[in-house]
Amino acid sequence: MNAQAAESTEDSRLARRASQGDAAAFSQLFDAHFSFVRKVARTLGTPDAELDDVAQEAFVIAHRQLHRFETGRFSTWLYRITSNLVANR
Numbered sequence: 001m002n003a004q005a006a007e008s009t010e011d012s013r014l015a016r017r018a019s020q021g022d023a024a025a026f027s028q029l030f031d032a033h034f035s036f037v038r039k040v041a042r043t044l045g046t047p048d049a050e051l052d053d054v055a056q057e058a059f060v061i062a063h064r065q066l067h068r069f070e071t072g073r074f075s076t077w078l079y080r081i082t083s084n085l086v087a088n089r
Contacts, residue, residue, distance in 0.1 A: 008072070008073050008074070011029065011032070011073070011074035011075070012069075012071065012074065014026075014028050014029050014074075015029065015066055015069050015074055018063070018066055019066035019067050019069070026063060026066075029062075029074065030059055033074065033075060033078055034055055034059070036075055036078065036079075037054075037055045037058050037059070037078055037082050038051050038052070038054075038055045040078075040079055040082045040083065040086075041054040041055060041058070041082055041085075041086055044082070044083055044086040044087075045086065046086055046089075050089075054082070054085060054086065054089070055082075057085060058078065058081050058082045058085050061081050061085065062077075062078060062081055065081070
């Protein structure tokens with residue numbers, strides 16, 4: 001299994017656990033992907049002063065919607081959440 005597939009499998013496992021109420025699993029996802037979400041928000045035009053707020057909000061949305069994440073890369077799902085959030089701001 002390549003590194004990308006292993007990451008996707010681990011993220012899927014963590015997302016499943018987090019959707020069942022495992023706060024530590026969500027914390028691991030947050031730690032692993034926060035900088036990615038912040039980078040996406042910056043690339044999409046979010047002012048530097050708002051990057052942390054946008055990233056936090058993206059993870060709040062992700063937490064509420066974890067039951068909708070099924071398969072694929074968690075980072076792709078977060079990208080979509082972040083891009084929609086930035087567009088709506």
